[in-house]
Amino acid sequence: MKLRAVLSACILLLPALITGMSARAQETAAEWAVTTINEREYYSLEQLRSFYKLRPIDTASPHLHTIGNSSFRLVFNTQSMELIVAGYRCRLSHPIIKSNNGELLISKTDFVKLIDPILRPTYIAERREVRTVVIDPGHGGSDPGNKSEWLCEADCTLNIALALARELEKRGLHVILTRNTDQDLADAERVRTAREAPAAIFISLHVNSGRSDIRGIETYTAAPLEPNSRALEAHRHDAANIALAFALHSHVLNSTNAADGACRRSHYSLLNTVNCPAALVQVGYATHKQEASALAGNDYRAELVTGLADGIAAFCSAISVKAELKPSRPEEEAVTLPAPKPKPAAPTPKKDDKSNKNKKQNKRKPTPTKPRRRRR
Numbered sequence: 001m002k003l004r005a006v007l008s009a010c011i012l013l014l015p016a017l018i019t020g021m022s023a024r025a026q027e028t029a030a031e032w033a034v035t036t037i038n039e040r041e042y043y044s045l046e047q048l049r050s051f052y053k054l055r056p057i058d059t060a061s062p063h064l065h066t067i068g069n070s071s072f073r074l075v076f077n078t079q080s081m082e083l084i085v086a087g088y089r090c091r092l093s094h095p096i097i098k099s100n101n102g103e104l105l106i107s108k109t110d111f112v113k114l115i116d117p118i119l120r121p122t123y124i125a126e127r128r129e130v131r132t133v134v135i136d137p138g139h140g141g142s143d144p145g146n147k148s149e150w151l152c153e154a155d156c157t158l159n160i161a162l163a164l165a166r167e168l169e170k171r172g173l174h175v176i177l178t179r180n181t182d183q184d185l186a187d188a189e190r191v192r193t194a195r196e197a198p199a200a201i202f203i204s205l206h207v208n209s210g211r212s213d214i215r216g217i218e219t220y221t222a223a224p225l226e227p228n229s230r231a232l233e234a235h236r237h238d239a240a241n242i243a244l245a246f247a248l249h250s251h252v253l254n255s256t257n258a259a260d261g262a263c264r265r266s267h268y269s270l271l272n273t274v275n276c277p278a279a280l281v282q283v284g285y286a287t288h289k290q291e292a293s294a295l296a297g298n299d300y301r302a303e304l305v306t307g308l309a310d311g312i313a314a315f316c317s318a319i320s321v322k323a324e325l326k327p328s329r330p331e332e333e334a335v336t337l338p339a340p341k342p343k344p345a346a347p348t349p350k351k352d353d354k355s356n357k358n359k360k361q362n363k364r365k366p367t368p369t370k371p372r373r374r375r376r
Contacts, residue, residue, distance in 0.1 A: 035105055039227075040094065042105035045076065052119070065096075065104060074115070078104065082262070085118055088250045089262035093224060113224040117239035118246045121318035124239045130316040131199040132174045134276075137161035138206040141184030146209040150292035153207040154182060160205055160283065160301055160308075167309045173316070176200075187270045194274050201244060201315070202278035203308070204270060207295065208261075208285045215288040216259030219249035220280040222271040232272045240277035240319060247318075248279055248311035255307030256300065258284065258291075277319075281308070 035042045049056065049067045054074070057066040063079045075084035081092045092114065094107040106115075117124055137157035139145030145153025158179070165175040176197050178190045194202040208218065221241040222234035234241065242265070249263040261282070271278050283304055284291045294300040 034108070035099055035103075037097065037099075037105070041108040041227075042097070042099075043108060043111055044099070045096075045104040045106055048106065048111060048115070076104070076106070083110075083115070085115075085246070086250070088246070088253065089260045090114065090118070090246065091262050091264045093226075093265060109224055109226060113238045114242050117243040121240075121243040121247075121315070122321045124243060124319065126237055126240055127319050127321075129199055129320045130173075130201055132176060132197045132201075133168055133312060134176045134178065134194045134197050134200050134202045135161045135165055136178040136190050136193075136202065136204040136270075138204055140179050140182050143184065146207050146286040148209075148286045148292055150289065151207065151286040151296050153286060156207050156283075156286075156295055156301075157205040158182065160304055163301065163305045164308050167305050168312065171309065171313060173312070187273075190270060191273050194276055194278070197276075200276045201312070202274045202276055203244075203248070203312070204278070204280040206280060206282050208282040209287045210285055212287055212289070215285050215291040216261035217249070217252055217256070217284060218261035218282040219245045219252075219263045220266050220268060220271065220282070221245040221264075221278065222274075223265040223267050233275050234272045234278065236275070237277045241271075241279065243319065244277045244315045245279040247315040248281055248308060251311035251314060252281065252283075252304060252307035255310065256303045277315075 032043060032047060035044070045065065045067070052067075054067040054069055057068055057073065059066050059075075063077055065076045065078065067074050072086040073084070076096050077083075078096050078098075081095045083090045083092055092107070092110045094110060097105050099105055121127075137154070137160070139154040139157065141154075143154065145157070147153065158181075161177060162180065165177055168175050176193060178193045179185050190204070194200055221244070222232070222238075224238040224242075225231055225235035242263070246263050252258070253260055268280060271280055284295050286292050286295075
């Protein structure tokens, strides 16, 4: 628990620590070399290390490559799609690979849309002040979600959401709940609530299910836009999405000491269609006896609420800060959504020959030019 507390404190300091590094990196930054393999762009791990002014750290495993400083570490695993940031697990979009000359390469997508936003949220391009938090308790009504002998998902998420709303309001944030009772609610209605909220972030709460031995907290955000893929509404906030998800994930794990199920990206339709920074938190497993029993209790739920509120506060603080220095690194390209397809014009009805003839026959004769005589 003490280690988690130290790591969480480091996460809060990351923007300030990295900003100083970026200033030095800006003065000496070399041109970023791109390696293209199978039509995907990569940067070398050495470029990343040099840019942030981190040092290589020896590890016992030949598959783990660590860079960092006295404050935090980035650990890359060449046998999986996992990255560990300051002790917290993140899933990459693409695996780390080796070039022909033996250099370790990381995809441009993962650098621009995962690593840099987490390390330096103050540099996110679509950064803006957050005034509203939309909390979405998953499921409800005729859809109870995941159920077990210890827990019902719809009831659990609503209980946590109501307590989180009270905590955030104490901290001065405006909160909107997509539901505050046990009611049916379609995804479209949840998204509409977020769309109508001013300067908002969207957080959906859920409870997972799986094998009886699987436990832990998982935090999701929309999978980022890839080259030659169709842009979705969520892609406008790729960088902010992962920064929000990581802030929530790291602070909730620190508060609860739960198992780390990783910060992940996925194609949830709910997240894809939201027009503001959004994340989905699986607060635990209904199918794991110990975790579900804890989730059913008030004490553990209070720890969850504290972690979620701390993560939201950390994200809001970072995203509202305007960075004075611009980093000399490859920038994220602006997302342009495809224009909606114009509706096809209604087809002109074909004229019936017979009806045309009748119309001609029924035409009134023109009014005579001479006035009629009045009868006496």
